[in-house]
Amino acid sequence: AQSVTQPDIHITVSEGASLELRCNYSYGATPYLFWYVQSPGQGLQLLLKYFSGDTLVQGIKGFEAEFKRSQSSFNLRKPSVHWSDAAEYFCAVGADNAGNNRKLIWGLGTSLAVNP
């Protein structure tokens, strides 16, 4: 069965420091991978996605993620974190059910705190 694991429940970094949020997935075929961000009191916003092609994908707000098939990972990175990046980050993998009923399988999220 498809699954997504985000090993870090909570991460704290200093403003200006680099960031890497981990995501591991379990999926038999080529995955469709996503990172979403949820600011406090808000809905989820799509940061970036990977479908095929270049394994390093760029997203909004200066984020990037790298798909590594050999490690079943899709880690999110940012070279310099801003205080406004404090939020909850969710990794998700697209999964086809029987009958092509597409949905996303979600990780439990990583909460990011940014120290000034």
Next chain:
Amino acid sequence: DARVTQTPRHKVTEMGQEVTMRCQPILGHNTVFWYRQTMMQGLELLAYFRNRAPLDDSGMPKDRFSAEMPDATLATLKIQPSEPRDSAVYFCASGLVLSRYGSSYEQYFGPGTRLTVT
């Protein structure tokens, strides 16, 4: 700009009362998802629709929850009767699925309805 809207944004109600949450998907999107988010369970998929037809509602407690799409611009999630354990944030998301090979899994989320049942 196009976005998913949800009403109400906040709802406080007493146990036993009916609650109706509404969602307006992005115009042209043909897939609608209902999620529930709690601290304990994270993000749970309750139900989803394509072209207004329910595809999967296995995540939804059938005895008290119901989801419908009266038309392409409105999705509703009802809880009757509500219970304190239903307190959560309920999100609606919409997406566009064209064909097996010609679409994406992208979902666009609304701001959510924060439900408190006392």
